[in-house]
Amino acid sequence: MILKIWATVTFLxxxxxxxxxxxxxxxxxxxxxxxxxxxxxxxxxDIRFEVLDxxxxxxxxxxxxxxxxxxxxxxxxxxxxxDKLREFKSMExxxxxxxxxxxxxxxxxxxxxxxxxxxxxxxxxxxxxxxxFFHRLYPYTVEYETVVQFNCTYFFPLWDPVDNEKIAVMQSxxxxxxxxxxxxxxxxxxxxxxxxxxxEKGNKVYHWEIKDFEPIxxxxxxxxxxxxxxxxxxxxxxxxxxxxxxxxSTWKGLGKFIYTLNQGRDKLPENIxxxxxxxxxxxxxxxxxxxxxxNYMQQNTRYISIQLGIGxxxxxxxxxxxxxxxxxxxxxxxxxxxxxxxAGIKSYYTLVKSGEGKNYFREDFPSDQFNHIxxxxxxxxxxxxxxxxxxxxxxxxxxxxxxNRPVLxxxxxxxxxxxxxxxxxxxxxxxxxxxxxINDEGLLTININTRYRAMQQDDLHFxxxxxxxxxxxxxxxxxxxxxxxxxxxxxxxxxxxxLPVINEILDLTALNYASITGKRLFITPNIISRSSSKLxxxxxxxxxxxxxxxxxxxxxxVIEIPSGYTVENMPAPIKIESKFGKYSASVNVQADKIIYYxxxxxxxxxFPPSDYNDLVKFFDQIYKADRSRxxxxxKEG
Numbered sequence: 004m005i006l007k008i009w010a011t012v013t014f015l016x017x018x019x020x021x022x023x024x025x026x027x028x029x030x031x032x033x034x035x036x037x038x039x040x041x042x043x044x045x046x047x048x049d050i051r052f053e054v055l056d057x058x059x060x061x062x063x064x065x066x067x068x069x070x071x072x073x074x075x076x077x078x079x080x081x082x083x084x085x086d087k088l089r090e091f092k093s094m095e096x097x098x099x100x101x102x103x104x105x106x107x108x109x110x111x112x113x114x115x116x117x118x119x120x121x122x123x124x125x126x127x128x129x130x131x132x133x134x135x136f137f138h139r140l141y142p143y144t145v146e147y148e149t150v151v152q153f154n155c156t157y158f159f160p161l162w163d164p165v166d167n168e169k170i171a172v173m174q175s176x177x178x179x180x181x182x183x184x185x186x187x188x189x190x191x192x193x194x195x196x197x198x199x200x201x202x203e204k205g206n207k208v209y210h211w212e213i214k215d216f217e218p219i220x221x222x223x224x225x226x227x228x229x230x231x232x233x234x235x236x237x238x239x240x241x242x243x244x245x246x247x248x249x250x251x252s253t254w255k256g257l258g259k260f261i262y263t264l265n266q267g268r269d270k271l272p273e274n275i276x277x278x279x280x281x282x283x284x285x286x287x288x289x290x291x292x293x294x295x296x297x298n299y300m301q302q303n304t305r306y307i308s309i310q311l312g313i314g315x316x317x318x319x320x321x322x323x324x325x326x327x328x329x330x331x332x333x334x335x336x337x338x339x340x341x342x343x344x345x346a347g348i349k350s351y352y353t354l355v356k357s358g359e360g361k362n363y364f365r366e367d368f369p370s371d372q373f374n375h376i377x378x379x380x381x382x383x384x385x386x387x388x389x390x391x392x393x394x395x396x397x398x399x400x401x402x403x404x405x406x407n408r409p410v411l412x413x414x415x416x417x418x419x420x421x422x423x424x425x426x427x428x429x430x431x432x433x434x435x436x437x438x439x440x441i442n443d444e445g446l447l448t449i450n451i452n453t454r455y456r457a458m459q460q461d462d463l464h465f466x467x468x469x470x471x472x473x474x475x476x477x478x479x480x481x482x483x484x485x486x487x488x489x490x491x492x493x494x495x496x497x498x499x500x501x502l503p504v505i506n507e508i509l510d511l512t513a514l515n516y517a518s519i520t521g522k523r524l525f526i527t528p529n530i531i532s533r534s535s536s537k538l539x540x541x542x543x544x545x546x547x548x549x550x551x552x553x554x555x556x557x558x559x560x561v562i563e564i565p566s567g568y569t570v571e572n573m574p575a576p577i578k579i580e581s582k583f584g585k586y587s588a589s590v591n592v593q594a595d596k597i598i599y600y601x602x603x604x605x606x607x608x609x610f611p612p613s614d615y616n617d618l619v620k621f622f623d624q625i626y627k628a629d630r631s632r633x634x635x636x637x638k639e640g
Contacts, residue, residue: 028067028144029103034215037171041218042075043068045164046144048175052160054185058243060153061092062160066175067146073139078166080135081147086310088158088244091132092150098136099144106143109134129310155244157316157371159187164213165232168221176212179237183207186240188252190368192229211235223538224618226549226609227362238370245313254369258411258418264313265352265413268320269341275325276345283346293380293387294398296342304338305329306392318376332376335391339378350389351379351412355423361408362551366420377405379412379421387501388423395468397499402461403552428604430457430502431554437530440563447516449530449562453507459554460505467495467505479509483531488513524568524635528590528599532558533629538619544612550583551607558601566595567638574631581621582610588628597633 033044048066055061070079085091096109115133136145164175181187183205189198191211199210213233225231240252249260271279282299283292304324309331318333321341330338336352343350356364357375364372378389387399396402407425411418432454439449455463466478479493491510498504518525527533576589584605591598603625610618 027103028069028099028146030069030101030142030144032103033069033171033173036217037173037215038071039218040169040220041171042071042169043078043171044071045170045172045175047173048164050160050162050175050177052177052179052237054156054179054181054187054239056182057156057185057241057248058154058246060156060159062151062153063149064151065146065148067144069142069144070138071142073141074169076139078170079138079143079145080133081145081149083132083149083151084129085132085151086129088154090152090154092152093148094132094134095148096134096136097146098138099146100140101142103144106138109136109147156239156242157244157249159237159239159370161237162211162235163229163232164234165216165219169218171218172213172216174212174214175216176210177235179209180206181209186252188238188240188368188370190236190365192234192236193231194233194235198235222541222544222546222615224548224550226547229363231546236365236368236370238368244316247313251369251371253417254411254420255417257369257371258413259416261316261352261354261411261413261418262415264317265337268318268337269344271321271341271345272325275321275342279342279345289348289382290385290387290399292346292348293343293389296346297339297389297398300335300339300342300391301394303328304335305394306335307331309334332392336376336378336389339389339391343378343380348380351381351414353377353379353413354411354418355405356408357405362549364409366409373411375405377401377410377423379410395464397501397503399501400457400503402464403458404461406458426457426502428553428555428606431459431552432456433459433554433556435532435556435558437558437560437562439530439561441517441524441526441565443565445515445517445519445524447513447530447562449511449513451507451509451511451531453509455505455507457502458552460503463495463505463507464497464503467497479507483511484533484535485511485513485516485531487515522637523571524564524637526562526564526597526633526635527630528560528562528597528633529558529588529601529629529631530560530562532556532601534603534622534625536622537626538622540616540619542616544615547612548610548615548618550605550610553605553607555604556602558599560597560599562597562599564592564595564597564635568595568635569638570633571636572632572634574628574633577624577628577631579621579624579628581617582606582608582614583618583621586621586625586628588631590631590633592633592635601629 028046037044046067046069051063053061068078070076083091083094094114098106100106113134117131117133162177164172179187183202187209194211201208219231238251241250250256282295286292307329318337319330321338324330324334324338340350340352353376354373355375355377356373378391380387380389388401389398390396390401401423406423408423409420410423412421435451435453437449437451439447441447466475476490489512491512493509496506570592573592574590579586586603588601
């Protein structure tokens, strides 16, 4: 069987590896519709992925990109990763001018071999082969051809022919070749029809192709990328990686494979076992036990990326972490799992697609779509989630990095998809109170106390715990929209809980905050909570409006004004309600004091394109209301 497959591979590669003749890549051959609003045009792409046997596969990739301007230069560099499981075979390339005439070919000596280790990685075996032609006479075309062999069948490529916005595609295709008895699983998005499937010399051949795809211009609040462009997810059913075999045709099967990798890696040294019992045994509340052990783990370990071991899938064991006091997300989560197990508390090693991953996760296509590990601790009436890579996060809180998305719980019975907590409008709160005074010259002196909760405090949490006082001040000033102001004092106080809170206490002065014209004093009572969101109307909106973050802000300000002034004009109370949120604001003047109240709620959800201009109107109304002014006039005599 292997010989037959290699014969097929040789035929396929031989048929697809002929470079373009001079003139084939002339820019005048690109249809005008593909040039409009494009930075790059993909002239051709041929991807071939061959399964050679249960433990080996090969990826061939040939493509040509015409770079139209400097915004496309970043796509003209070829980067190929390799490691213990990925064997780099070859890279070839050519550079063409605007007329399609070849300028020169890539020399092997020009290919750089670099470590792919980043600043937070202690050790891994990831390396990259890199080349760029660095041509700056536009337009120009680069053509690359690479071959990589995988010593496993766990990883299948993703076909995403449209890499980003403002990239047009003349032609792109992917072909998957596998033995007839090796099931290839796939899930297509925005692809018309089914793939071409045929049998060829004992192999099954799958083929997808698109032509003349016009460039996309991203719109505000655009939906998930695979809603916009053609894309095909690929995965095996059965697979092998470093002599481990598994089945990912179901979430249960994938979880069972991960559990097998982790078996026997939860053994703690005796001294750590004693610490566990010293911390956990004196308390009866399971949540308190978890918090104590989590705090111990945070204080005695640190996060370092480690990608070694069965393709970065298998964690270092608990004894390794205990001895060296560091680990990656896998190792630290496994270590925390081991600490809890010693205390008699069951937990689940949990796979998650972090970051923006919640918008790109396919629950109906079991496959390894994950990039991070956390821990789930189910209790009788509650569930505690633990982010084990953080040395500062409170037990039980998942930030926007991993909240509100499907995750795979792993145990001896296999894997099970569940969802992490969703932090909504009642949790994501910002409550701001301000108290100050304005003098006769328009100088504002103000104390502002802001309470941020849940996802509203996420960015501040990293700032408070990771940056100096000076850097915190820089960040703070970027968020203050006042002319001629000075931060007199500021501080942050953090309350750690399942819904963490950060209090920001700020004293500032602002020259000419109130403008004076003759006898009149003009004051904007919304001091630092003004919305900056303004959108342009668009009657040709193409895509749904996707709003992923919901929150509530409440502001109260009391501002003393100079004596001897009366109200000449005051904004009427305003109340706005829409499908996107709610807004209300009111101003009163009582006994030389301006009392200002503001409340805003932003909803999440997906809305049809026809609703976009309603969102524009909603934002515009808030923008104007936030800048409403009180006009005071000095009394005669």
